[in-house]
Each structure stands twice: as C-alpha cells, then as structure tokens.
Amino acid sequence: MPCMSSLAHILSGVVAAAFEAEGLSTAFGVVRVSDRPDLAQFQCNGALAAAKSAGKNPREVAQAIVVRLKENQDFSRIEIAGPGFINLDITDETLSRYLSETAGDGRWGVPTIISGETIVLDYGGPNIAKPMHVGHLRASIIGDSLRRICLFAGYRTLGDVHLGDWGLPMGQILAELETRYPEWPYFDDAYRGPYPAESPVTMDDLEEIYPAASQACKLDEGRMERARLATRDLQNGRAGYRALWEHFINVSVAGMQANFRALGVHFDLWKGEASVHELIAPMIEDLREKGLARESDGALVVEVGEESDKKEFPPLILTKRDGAVMYGTTDLATIVERVRDYNPFRIIYVVDQRQFLHFEQVFRAARLGGIVSNPETLVHAGFGTMNGPDGKPFKTRVGGVMKLEDLITGGIDKALARLNEAELAADMDEKERQEVARKVAVAALKFADLQNNRLSDYIFDLDRMTSFEGKTGPYLLYQAVRIQSLLRKADLPEGGNSALRDPQKAGISLSSADRPLALLLAEFPDHFDAALRNYTPHILCDYAFRLAQEFSSFYGNCHILSEKNNDVRAGRLALCELTLGRLLLVLDLLGIEIPARM
RNA sequence: GACCCCGUAGCUCAAUGGAUAGAGCACCUGCCUUCUAAGCAGGGGGUUGCAGGUUCGAGUCCUGCCGGGGUCGCCA
Numbered sequence: 001m002p003c004m005s006s007l008a009h010i011l012s013g014v015v016a017a018a019f020e021a022e023g024l025s026t027a028f029g030v031v032r033v034s035d036r037p038d039l040a041q042f043q044c045n046g047a048l049a050a051a052k053s054a055g056k057n058p059r060e061v062a063q064a065i066v067v068r069l070k071e072n073q074d075f076s077r078i079e080i081a082g083p084g085f086i087n088l089d090i091t092d093e094t095l096s097r098y099l100s101e102t103a104g105d106g107r108w109g110v111p112t113i114i115s116g117e118t119i120v121l122d123y124g125g126p127n128i129a130k131p132m133h134v135g136h137l138r139a140s141i142i143g144d145s146l147r148r149i150c151l152f153a154g155y156r157t158l159g160d161v162h163l164g165d166w167g168l169p170m171g172q173i174l175a176e177l178e179t180r181y182p183e184w185p186y187f188d189d190a191y192r193g194p195y196p197a198e199s200p201v202t203m204d205d206l207e208e209i210y211p212a213a214s215q216a217c218k219l220d221e222g223r224m225e226r227a228r229l230a231t232r233d234l235q236n237g238r239a240g241y242r243a244l245w246e247h248f249i250n251v252s253v254a255g256m257q258a259n260f261r262a263l264g265v266h267f268d269l270w271k272g273e274a275s276v277h278e279l280i281a282p283m284i285e286d287l288r289e290k291g292l293a294r295e296s297d298g299a300l301v302v303e304v305g306e307e308s309d310k311k312e313f314p315p316l317i318l319t320k321r322d323g324a325v326m327y328g329t330t331d332l333a334t335i336v337e338r339v340r341d342y343n344p345f346r347i348i349y350v351v352d353q354r355q356f357l358h359f360e361q362v363f364r365a366a367r368l369g370g371i372v373s374n375p376e377t378l379v380h381a382g383f384g385t386m387n388g389p390d391g392k393p394f395k396t397r398v399g400g401v402m403k404l405e406d407l408i409t410g411g412i413d414k415a416l417a418r419l420n421e422a423e424l425a426a427d428m429d430e431k432e433r434q435e436v437a438r439k440v441a442v443a444a445l446k447f448a449d450l451q452n453n454r455l456s457d458y459i460f461d462l463d464r465m466t467s468f469e470g471k472t473g474p475y476l477l478y479q480a481v482r483i484q485s486l487l488r489k490a491d492l493p494e495g496g497n498s499a500l501r502d503p504q505k506a507g508i509s510l511s512s513a514d515r516p517l518a519l520l521l522a523e524f525p526d527h528f529d530a531a532l533r534n535y536t537p538h539i540l541c542d543y544a545f546r547l548a549q550e551f552s553s554f555y556g557n558c559h560i561l562s563e564k565n566n567d568v569r570a571g572r573l574a575l576c577e578l579t580l581g582r583l584l585l586v587l588d589l590l591g592i593e594i595p596a597r598m
Numbered sequence: 599g600a601c602c603c604c605g606u607a608g609c610u611c612a613a614u615g616g617a618u619a620g621a622g623c624a625c626c627u628g629c630c631u632u633c634u635a636a637g638c639a640g641g642g643g644g645u646u647g648c649a650g651g652u653u654c655g656a657g658u659c660c661u662g663c664c665g666g667g668g669u670c671g672c673c674a
Contacts, residue, residue: 030614035613035616036618039617043616043617045615045617083654127674167673167674168674273674299671301671310600310601311600313670314670316671317671317672321672324672326671326674327673353668354668356602356603356668384603384604391666391667451612452611453612455603457667457668458610461610467623468636470636471611472622474636475622478636479637482633486634530614538612542612542621545622553639555633555638556637557639559632559633560633561632562632562633597634598634
C-alpha cells in the first residue's frame with residue numbers, strides 16, 4: 001500500500017488534527033520541511049497565525065498543540081522556538097517506514113490523478129521555411145517537460161507542435177518565388193496537369209529565400225501588397241500555391257524533426273495553423289450570429305474589453321481589410337477544434353511571455369463566444385526572453401540568430417572532447433561515444449535552460465550552456481551513473497534490497513551521515529506538486545540538483561560496499577536505490593536521458 | 599505617453615509572508631594505491647535599486663521614486 005503523499009503532508013494531517021481539537025482551523029496545521037535544518041527537521045508556523053485570529057498568546061497556543069502532539073509516537077522531538085514556531089523531528093523508524101512504503105511502485109509518494117482528463121500542450125511553434133534557432137529551445141523543452149509532468153500526474157496529454165504555416169510569411173515566399181521563377185507551373189493558372197512530386201526548393205533554399213522576401217516587403221510596399229494577395233489566395237485554395245506550399249511544409253518539417261529528435265523532444269500532434277482553415281468560416285458565422293463579431297475600419301473584430309481593464313483593450317481581429325485571417329483567428333479556431341476533438345481539461349500554451357496580450361485577447365474571445373465554458377481551461381504558460389550578454393534579445397556576433405542545430409552539434413563536440421580526455425571512453429565504439437556525447441550535451445542544454453524560472457528573462461551564454469561542471473545537467477547524469485555503477489558492483493540479491501523488500505524486519509538503519517539524504521528523498525512529492533501546479537520545471541531542476549549534491553556528499557563520506565555492518569550496508573544500498581529511482585524519474589520529467597557510463 | 603514584468607554576492611540565478619537570504623561560476627586552501635575527481639571538504643565575499651508604509655515577522659504585500667526590458671488593431 002503506497003503512501004499517497006510527502007512526509008510533510010502526512011505530518012500536516014497529524015498537526016491539523018491537534019489544531020482542530022483545540023477548536024482552531026485545520027489550515028493552521030500545515031507542516032513543512034524546516035528552513036533551519038540545524039534546529040529541526042520539520043516546522044509548523046500555524047500557531048502564530050492561529051493566535052492572532054483567536055486573540056491569544058502564540059506560545060500558549062503552540063504549547064497546547066505540543067501537548068497533544070506528544071501523544072504521537074512518530075515524533076522524536078517537539079519544541080517551541082522563538083515567537084511560537086513548532087519544531088518537529090521524527091523518529092528514524094517513521095522516516096524509514098515512509099521511504100520503504102513509497103518505494104517500489106515507481107511513484108515515490110506522488111498520488112495519481114485518476115480522472116483521466118486530457119491536457120493539450122501547445123509548444124515549439126516553429127515556422128515553416130525558417131531554420132530553428134536558439135529561441136525555439138525554450139518553448140520546446142519547457143513544453144516537453146510540462147507534458148511529461150502532466151503525464152506522470154495521471155493526465156492524458158497531447159503535445160501539439162502547432163506549426164506557423166498559414167500567415168503572411170507564406171505569401172511572402174510565394175510572391176518571392178513567383179518573381180524569381182514566373183515560368184514555374186505553380187504560377188500558371190492555366191496549368192492542369194499534376195504538379196511535380198519533387199520539391200523545387202530545399203530547406204537551404206528556403207533559409208535564403210525567406211529573409212530576402214521579408215526584406216523586400218519591408219522596403220517595397222508593392223512587394224508587400226503582392227505578398228498579402230498571395231497569402232489570401234493561398235488561404236482561399238489556389239491550387240498552384242497550395243501545391244508549392246505543401247513542398248515548403250515537407251522540407252521544413254523534415255528539418256524540424258531532425259532537431260527535435262536530437263533534443264529528445266516529443267510531439268503527439270503535428271498540426272498547424274492551416275489545419276483549422278475549414279473551421280474558420282463557420283466559427284466567424286457563429287460569432288456574427290451571437291452579435292460578437294462586427295465591422296471596424298474594414299476589418300472584422302471581436303471586442304474583448306472588460307470593465308476592470310486599466311486601459312483600453314484592443315479587439316481581436318478575425319479578418320483583415322483584405323479578407324485574410326490573422327493568427328488570432330487560427331488560434332481561436334484551434335480552440336474550437338481541440339474542444340471538439342479532445343474536450344480538454346486544460347489547453348496550455350507554452351509561448352513567449354511577450355504574447356501575453358495576444359493570448360488574453362484570444363482567451364476572452366473564446367469565453368465570450370462560448371467556445372470554452374470553464375475560464376480555467378485556457379492557460380498561457382509564458383516564458384521570458386532569451387537575451388544576449390548585453391541584456392538585449394540574443395544575437396550572434398555577426399548579428400543573426402544562432403541555429404539550434406549548431407548549438408547542439410557544438411555541445412556534442414565539446415562533450416566528445418571531454419569524453420576523450422577520460423579513460424572511460426577508450427573502450428567505447430564510435431557509435432556509443434557519439435550517443436553518450438549527445439546525451440551529455442543535451443542534458444547540459446536542457447538543464448541550463450530549465451533551471452531558470454519560466455517567466456523571467458535569462459542571459460544566453462554559450463559557454464555556460466555547454467558547461468559540464470557544477471550545477472549542470474551532466475553533473476546530475478554523473479551522479480546517476482555513479483549510483484548505477486555502484487549498484488552493479490553491490491551484487492544485490494534477486495528482487496532487490498532486503499532493507500526495502502522487507503521493511504518490517506530490517507528497515508533502513510540511519511545515521512547522521514545519511515539521514516539528510518533520507519529526509520530529502522521524502523520531500524519529492526512536494527516538489528512535484530509545486531512544479532505541476534505552477535507549470536514550473538525549474539522546481540524539479542532544483543530538487544534534482546540538491547538530491548544529487550546530497551548524494552555526492554553521502555557517497556564521499558561513507559564507503560558503502562566495504563561497510564562491515566550488514567544492516568548499515570543494506571540501509572545505505574537502499575538509499576542508493578531510492579536516490580537513483582527519484583533521480584531517474586526527475587530527469588525523465590525534465591526530458592533528460594541518461595547514458596550507461598560517462 | 600499608458601499599461602505589464604524585472605532589479606538579490608564580481609557574474610548567472612534560487613528563496614509557498616517566517617528564524618542566521620542560498621546555489622553554481624570565478625577566486626583561495628586541502629583531498630585521487632578504497633565504490634567514476636564531470637567529484638568531495640573548507641574559506642572569503644550582501645544595507646535584497648532608493649525612500650516610506652502594512653505586519654508579531656517583508657527579498658516577498660502596498661505607495662512613491664530611480665534604473666532596465668516588454669507590450670500597446672490589420673506581422674507571427
């Protein structure tokens with residue numbers, strides 16, 4: 001029977017009952033890991049707040065609670081400190097029992113949400129015809145991590161790449177190609193035969209053509225006008241444009257998939273803005289009938305302002321003056337589609353925080369139009385901008401953006417160099433060495449990004465992102481690999497460690513050298529819960545690092561395999577297994593793969 | 599101009615309103631003939647931008663100011 005929560009949560013229940021018995025709210029009973037480990041393992045600060053609401057002396061309230069808690073055998077020490085903090089230590093038996101009971105089912109104390117609700121996650125958002133650059137890193141890996149976190153919590157998850165494949169850039173490229181190659185059959189309205197199966201452009205071509213087209217439109221209003229018309233004609237189904245556009249999609253998606261494969265980022269759906277094109281007309285019709293869509297300066301808009309707005313809120317534009325739709329329109333139609341197909345509990349958008357206003361417009365329109373009934377369905381989990389060392393949005397020295405592919409291969413090269421220095425790599429074949437280097441490099445990249453608070457901007461520093469020492473992904477891998485190696489040498493009996501398998505008999509014997517690690521292991525459900533509730537993978541990064549660090553300290557201070565006392569040896573091996581299990585899980589939740597050796 | 603976010607160690611970042619604000623990098627001192635040194639043990643480094651306020655208690659909440667970034671209808 002697995003424990004369904006963290007130790008602190010279980011202790012909260014005990015202390016809350018004491019508060020209730022004193023006629024006080026159970027909310028005061030919250031117990032958390034002490035922020036003063038030198039004073040206690042756990043603390044409850046509720047007596048202070050309770051005293052205030054009851055008009056009593058805090059220490060007297062605390063004293064009454066302590067008297068009741070003394071009856072509980074799980075506590076080894078209960079003390080009042082300062083103005084009324086209740087400091088708590090638990091017995092080693094209680095700690096050991098908790099760790100044993102939460103081992104073995106792979107959940108480490110995290111309860112499963114059994115509702116089976118669906119969460120759609122929208123992340124990545126790469127654009128057709130543009131190479132993926134470092135800016136796509138954040139959306140991809142934060143989104144993929146959140147998908148893994150939701151999945152582990154028990155939700156059904158659908159990660160959607162949501163390609164940028166339907167807007168003005170498509171028209172700009174079409175117009176540019178039509179200017180350069182007017183003889184192509186794609187531009188001949190009289191052409192009736194099948195269009196070529198082979199793409200006339202490669203990804204390299206597109207990488208040159210798109211910036212050229214974009215620049216031309218910026219400088220020349222005539223070119224921009226033709227790009228707008230091409231966009232509209234594409235959206236209206238002009239056959240030659242559609243055929244050429246499909247080639248763009250195919251060559252672009254092939255490039256993206258290579259990048260995502262290297263990163264280990266997974267998507268369940270490869271839809272894009274164009275996927276919902278057929279839903280737009282009926283959706284607009286419906287919004288018209290409801291009186292929500294109206295003409296404004298030639299455009300069709302939905303007013304989304306609210307009474308409480310501090311400043312005027314711009315309307316959502318459904319169709320522009322020229323009749324073409326905007327990305328807000330496709331985003332709204334995508335909600336229509338997702339609700340229809342998946343009836344999601346949540347739709348989480350992992351998109352740059354600078355698009356806050358856009359999503360607020362779309363979300364308000366969706367609520368007004370009755371597209372979603374629960375306002376909490378739609379969530380924008382925004383992230384901060386990736387800046388250069390100068391504090392401005394990141395650019396390479398030559399002024400362009402760094403391609404994601406170059407970032408990854410650069411990291412792999414550095415990892416290979418590090419591997420070659422170490423003697424361990426000598427007996428690896430070329431393929432294994434490459435794969436280990438890729439895992440190390442990707443771990444470095446992902447951890448360097450994910451450890452930052454999702455919402456705050458952060459400085460992109462190439463050297464730091466491909467650093468393997470200190471608070472880095474490779475450090476975590478290294479600790480996990482060391483534990484794996486140690487456990488292989490431990491020659492454990494079939495079915496695992498007796499200290500875990502038979503907790504009633506042996507238990508995990510603890511000492512001052514390993515107790516901090518044991519306590520930290522018991523914290524896992526709290527950190528998972530915080531990461532899930534707030535959509536913040538960095539919480540798990542921090543926990544994983546602390547766990548690895550605590551283990552490394554333990555490993556350095558205690559020689560495990562040569563331990564003479566069988567109970568102590570078994571207990572320490574059990575802690576190794578428990579640490580490895582959590583480390584592997586947390587790394588998996590972060591989307592980080594572990595090599596067998598490094 | 600209006601609105602939103604940010605300001606924490608030399609640098610990059612943490613810290614559900616709680617006790618003595620923590621890590622990593624960089625710098626300094628030790629430790630590889632015992633389980634992987636991508637490591638461990640230890641050290642120096644802070645008026646949390648400034649000024650008020652609320653609170654038993656503020657890096658955290660409120661007000662003002664200074665500094666930085668972002669957004670503000672026909673791009674995505």
